[in-house]
Amino acid sequence: EAGVxxxxxxxxxxxxxxxxxxxxxxxxxxxxxxxxxxxGQGPKLLIQFQNNGVVDDSQLPKDRFSAxxxxxxxxxxxxxxxxxxxxxxxxxxxxxxxxxxxxxxQYFGPGTRLLVL
Amino acid sequence: AQSVAQPEDQVNVAEGNxxxxxxxxxxxxxxxxFWYVQYxxxxxxxLLKYITGDNLVKGSYGFEAEFNKSQTSFxxxxxxxxxxxxxxxxxxxxxxxxxxxxxFGAGTRLAVHP
Numbered sequence: 001e002a003g004v005x006x007x008x009x010x011x012x013x014x015x016x017x018x019x020x021x022x023x024x025x026x027x028x029x030x031x032x033x034x035x036x037x038x039x040g041q042g043p044k045l046l047i048q049f050q051n052n053g054v055v056d057d058s059q060l061p062k063d064r065f066s067a068x069x070x071x072x073x074x075x076x077x078x079x080x081x082x083x084x085x086x087x088x089x090x091x092x093x094x095x096x097x098x099x100x101x102x103x104x105x106q107y108f109g110p111g112t113r114l115l116v117l
Numbered sequence: 118a119q120s121v122a123q124p125e126d127q128v129n130v131a132e133g134n135x136x137x138x139x140x141x142x143x144x145x146x147x148x149x150x151f152w153y154v155q156y157x158x159x160x161x162x163x164l165l166k167y168i169t170g171d172n173l174v175k176g177s178y179g180f181e182a183e184f185n186k187s188q189t190s191f192x193x194x195x196x197x198x199x200x201x202x203x204x205x206x207x208x209x210x211x212x213x214x215x216x217x218x219x220x221f222g223a224g225t226r227l228a229v230h231p
Contacts, residue, residue: 004160006160031217040223042223043161045218056218091160106217108161108162108163109160110158111160
């Protein structure tokens with residue numbers, strides 16, 4: 001079974017530029033998550049989709065970050081304009097159902113490492 | 118506030134010795150706890166989880182974790198460490214309510230020396 005796919009793997013941009021990341025979850029997984037992992041910290045949830053609807057975006061900096069999941073499959077996360085503090089690894093994860101079951105495991109992709117200069 | 122703590126930034130152990138990576142949690146209601154491992158330039162890989170039942174949970178690659186409700190801990194263990202176990206380990210707790218939201222600890226770097 002293919003895992004969660006993400007691209008690009010690495011991205012270097014200058015501050016105030018825009019950038020987009022793409023994620024394709026495990027086939028059949030209804031729930032998709034985007035996390036931000038700053039160096040030396042654990043991942044922090046930015047946004048969670050169930051199918052193509054947002055169920056939690058409480059920690060998404062909405063003035064500069066946006067995300068969409070058209071057709072309830074793959075997703076894009078965009079930053080515009082980027083700031084120095086956005087340098088981090090952006091992880092995408094998916095889980096099977098759309099019922100928010102406590103025992104559900106989230107499966108992670110390899111991440112996109114962003115460096116903002 | 119619901120949270121998870123990993124009190125050690127780094128754990129050093131000799132190959133063949135037992136290892137323990139510590140995790141404590143603070144949640145309201147029943148805790149749902151997870152361990153993930155992260156190798157360099159890789160995403161997080163699921164190791165094991167505690168939902169209910171037996172306090173000793175067995176997972177991938179010979180790892181296990183012991184849930185201790187009275188001490189609010191969920192320490193990761195392995196009887197005999199391998200050099201290849203060297204990685205970054207994250208403990209996570211699922212928040213009660215919400216939609217399967219996980220809160221991660223800051224991570225513990227495990228270094229296994231030959």
